[in-house]
Amino acid sequence: MKRILVYGLATLLPLMVIIYFYAFYSNQNPFALKCIFHSVTGLWCPGCGGQRAFSLFVHGHILSSLRHNILLPFALYITIYTYYAIVGNIFLGVPFGNKFHLPTSFARNFLIFLLAYAILRNIPVSPFIYLAPES
DSSP states (O other): OHHHHHHHHHTHHHHHHHHHHHHTOOTTOTTSOOOHHHHHHSOOOTTTTHHHHHHHHHTTOHHHHHHHOTTHHHHHHHHHHHHHHHHIIIIIOOOGGGGOOOOTTHHHHHHHHHHHHHHHTTOOSTTGGGGSOOO
């Protein structure tokens, strides 16, 4: 019963985020976070377009959301999985270390992938222009 209550209450935060992005989010919203990296350099970071992509995703425009940031499905999966692992650890005492079974090289390979993605999405030549978010 405690497990159901904890995970049920923990679901309220993601639901509030989804409701916000469905009902209130727009690019002109003052609460829409601007990418500091893009503002300073003019280059796209791996997360640029993520807010627009998530807003389109919750509105059901899956392909359009992928056009803004193709990493959205992976980011959603990792975020949700980690969120519930942390909630389980804090409130239920479920060991956090048992939730992740990744090889030790995963972090290094993931950072290399993000760096390559950031470089490729800033090359202004087809087909790489399709990795940059739509303006």
